[in-house]
Amino acid sequence: MSDFHPNAKGGFIENTLEGLHFALQRALYAEASASRTGMLQRLDPRVKVAGFFAMVITVALVTKLSLIAGILVLAVALAVVSAIPIRVLARRTWLGAFLFSGAIALPALFLTPGTSLYGLPITVQGVRTGSFLVMRAETAATLMLVLAYTTPWTHILKSLRIFRVPVVFVVILGMTCRYILLMLETAHEMFESRKSRTVNRMTPAENRRLAISSAGVLLHKTLHMSNEVYMAMQARGFRGEVYILDDFEMQARDWFALGAFASVATVSILLGR
């Protein structure tokens, strides 16, 4: 979430490799997790996308911490019945969101004007606003992680059509997802090969040059690959028009789940205003 890491350990190659590895691992885990047998995995992707988006909007709308906490508990319960272990949620979402939002919320405890809390230099209003920030970020991130780990990514993108997202945008998003994995792999291999040829520790200036030349080489590979993909698309009959198969079918349990999501969202918004 942050744009810079003043305390990043290790060299540029190690840090970048770690980041690329983490992203690849997350993508692969999501794919494996989405194919497990669980309650959410059995639902229509459109219901899940609409339901989880509604819950995230609800979290943003309600102004009672207890309701946001309730939605977080619900998200955790849904994760558990969908074969996503709590430790995965803790490691991949809660810790990062807490550290990031916590660091941003901390000064607000002291800077927000209001009533002093037990004579301390922090205010009641500061604690409340900081709690809102952290709780909303944690809950929304958990909801999105549960959605991403219980639904194949291509299905999530296809489901965006229910929000009238143009077909061409959905197709570009789908292709992007596929090529992100390929580019992550390519970048990973590039940096690994460089690491295997590096004996001494590189200076920051050398690292900068390596990053820039790697970005340049990736750009070349991108354009080369773009031509190849386009030729392959033409070979398969692509003439500029894009179509996607809407092969989802609503069943009774999907309607029930949709009703449940709608009810929770409506009741929370009514209670939390």
Place this chain on the structure above:
Amino acid sequence: MHIPDGYLSPATCAVAYAASVPFWRVALKRVKKTMNSRQVPLLSLFAALSFVIMMFNLPLPGGTTGHATGIGLATVVIGPWAAMLAVSVALVVQALFFGDGGVTAIGANCFNMAIAGSLVAYAVYRLAAGRSPLASARRVVAAGVAGYVAINFSALLAAIEFGIQPLLYKDAGGAPLYCPYPLSIAIPAMMIGHLTIAGLAELAVSAGVVAFLQRSDLSLLRGTAGKVRDAEQAAPPTPSKSLRPLWAGLAILCVLTPLGILAAGSAWGEWMASDYADTATRHQIASASLNHEAPARAPEGLARLSSVWTAPFARYAPPYIRGAGFGYLLSGMFGAGLIVVGFLLLGSFTRSAVRAGPDSA
């Protein structure tokens, strides 16, 4: 820079989505019109490239690291409208699947970075690059400046979005419901990091990759270059010739600096601690401040801090020069000279950095 869920109110997010939709529609139309179906895989792959570049922890001077977004680079290579779509797609994928940026804030993040960022980057690049040849160092500098200005403009927009939240949304007890920091805190907090760290990362990636492309495939820079002066047919004017009128103008301005003495009083808000003890000056302050009387003594903080540093040319009147006019002239020449030397050093540093380029990696 990637705004998470919960930092912006739903109303702000809705406005940001509404502001982004027309740009996306125009971008899709323009991309369809100006390019062909080849654009579909190109956009996807550029979005993927932008995603991967965002993962590079670029080492920066001072021992810290920063992420570039690739806005400047994408704009220079595929143009602002296609870059707008490619970076938007990368941001949507990050928000949906990697938890980087919130789903409710996708509109705001796309507006700040993909839309405003690419349009600003394009304007700055075209303005700074002019009609210079594709292989010129000026294009490298232009790309770097475009990336730097674009990311800082995006950060400023995000800071404004953060900063208006406590003004608009508070609960009954006065606690802000979303981002708690007002503009006076949000803007410096965001801008310090971006002006110094994230901006440098963007500058390095944009300028560095353009320098790399100048050596490896110049044609990639042609798409957004506009009318380009042919480097071989029309030799660039020598700096001494093209800059001669500017040097002459600068010399005339320096000579005219003693005219500043004719202006009565001092500029509003630039009073010295000793001015408060002077009745005539206090009268001037009052008449320039809607008749609000100035205090008889300088405020304590102002009096304390004003003695911390004594400028060698205080009030443009060096103590060792008797004539006020000559003192003004000398101050003008010294100030202008310092600025010129500073820029010459910066230019020499930039040229050597460009020459070092990515080849030495």
